[in-house]
Amino acid sequence: MRSSMFLKHACWIALVLPVLSSVAQSGNASYISPKTVSFVASTVPANGDVNPYGIAVVPRSSGKLIAGHILVSNFNGSANLQGTGTTIVDIAPDGTKTLFAEIDRSRLPGPCPGGVGLTTALGVLRKGWVIVGSLPTKDGTAATAKAGCLLVLNDEGEVVETFSGTRFNARINGPWDMTVLDLGPVAELFVSNVLNETVAAGGKVVHRGTVVRILLGIPDGRKPEELLRTIVGSGFPQRTDPAALVIGPTGLGLAEDGTLYVADTLSNRIAAIPDAVFRLTSGGTGRTVSVGGALNQPLGLAVAPNGDILTVNAGDGNVVETTPAGSQIAVKNIDTSGAGAGTLFGLAVVRGTGVYFVDDGDNTLDLLH
Numbered sequence: 001m002r003s004s005m006f007l008k009h010a011c012w013i014a015l016v017l018p019v020l021s022s023v024a025q026s027g028n029a030s031y032i033s034p035k036t037v038s039f040v041a042s043t044v045p046a047n048g049d050v051n052p053y054g055i056a057v058v059p060r061s062s063g064k065l066i067a068g069h070i071l072v073s074n075f076n077g078s079a080n081l082q083g084t085g086t087t088i089v090d091i092a093p094d095g096t097k098t099l100f101a102e103i104d105r106s107r108l109p110g111p112c113p114g115g116v117g118l119t120t121a122l123g124v125l126r127k128g129w130v131i132v133g134s135l136p137t138k139d140g141t142a143a144t145a146k147a148g149c150l151l152v153l154n155d156e157g158e159v160v161e162t163f164s165g166t167r168f169n170a171r172i173n174g175p176w177d178m179t180v181l182d183l184g185p186v187a188e189l190f191v192s193n194v195l196n197e198t199v200a201a202g203g204k205v206v207h208r209g210t211v212v213r214i215l216l217g218i219p220d221g222r223k224p225e226e227l228l229r230t231i232v233g234s235g236f237p238q239r240t241d242p243a244a245l246v247i248g249p250t251g252l253g254l255a256e257d258g259t260l261y262v263a264d265t266l267s268n269r270i271a272a273i274p275d276a277v278f279r280l281t282s283g284g285t286g287r288t289v290s291v292g293g294a295l296n297q298p299l300g301l302a303v304a305p306n307g308d309i310l311t312v313n314a315g316d317g318n319v320v321e322t323t324p325a326g327s328q329i330a331v332k333n334i335d336t337s338g339a340g341a342g343t344l345f346g347l348a349v350v351r352g353t354g355v356y357f358v359d360d361g362d363n364t365l366d367l368l369h
Helices: 002-021
Strands: 037-042 050-057 070-076 087-091 097-102 118-124 130-134 149-153 159-163 165-167 170-172 175-182 186-193 206-217 225-241 245-247 249-254 260-264 269-273 287-291 298-303 309-313 318-322 328-333 344-350 354-359 364-368
Touching: 050 130, 050 354, 050 364, 070 118, 087 118, 118 186, 118 344, 130 175, 149 175, 170 186, 170 206, 170 225, 186 225, 186 249, 206 249, 225 249, 225 260, 225 269, 249 309, 260 298, 269 298, 298 344, 309 344
Parallel strands: 050 118, 050 344, 118 175, 175 249, 249 298
Antiparallel strands: 037 364, 050 070, 070 087, 087 097, 118 130, 130 149, 149 159, 165 170, 175 186, 186 206, 206 225, 225 245, 249 260, 260 269, 269 287, 298 309, 309 318, 318 328, 344 354, 354 364
16 A cells, blocks of 8 residues: 555656646736726525635536636525535626536535535636535534535536545545646645644634645546545644634645645744645645735635735735745735625636635625736
């Protein structure tokens, strides 16, 4: 088993290293400062789900997936209880909205402890697979939160498999956010987990948050296969919260040199885990890129085309642009609801277009452009 694991990892390095090394880094002129915000669409589907969290841009057309469209996952059901949302909506750049998937917890093809409550962990692979995290509750409170899973959907919006529990000594436990390195026949998922001993602590901070890397094989005509899981980040602070359900490591973004950036929400900082694509051991809580300043409980995170790190704050309605060297070079209020705190979650950068983001203060998809 151990020799097989290292063989798979060696093959993965041989495939991905030329891709990473061939990409040039950009300069660091501000990416967000000249941009303005425009409304794109409401994210509320016919069943009334609210609280948009995850966002992903479709890379290729396949089935119901249309290249350039934006998928959004909803965390709350129509009663506005956290961890009960079951829908993913499809939004075209012109604002046209359709339902991509409504997931029935009683008809899942594999284990997902607790059921369905869709999180910010959302990604779309080039071969037409959609992967979304579930951190479910029974009644919207942290006391009933369960480990959940990653749900794998086909291009018609049907759940075909789940990734859950512990494999290769790495556990999926409250998948909260995700970023994806997709090379077609293989991909890596980087998933932040926020429920390791969190509920049992009853609101006290525990330093058990993790980032798990999942190596997938994606054969033609067959569903993705888990090849390997590795804990690449660990020890992040996390706790339950009456308003936010749970607070812990959230947004993830992969730089062109293989560094993984993590929004360490409770520590009010951006962390960097080097060699995240290839490493075989945990990088702990990583190196601090930037802390404090304009950062105000960073949640969603994405890497801009110029290499800078974009984070949105839970504590206000701002997006902050930080260079890889740690300089906070731009701050902009983008909250469209006027509520400020607690409204911004997922964001996705589209080169040549701008930054799509969700605002759960008014349940909208918006564009910074």
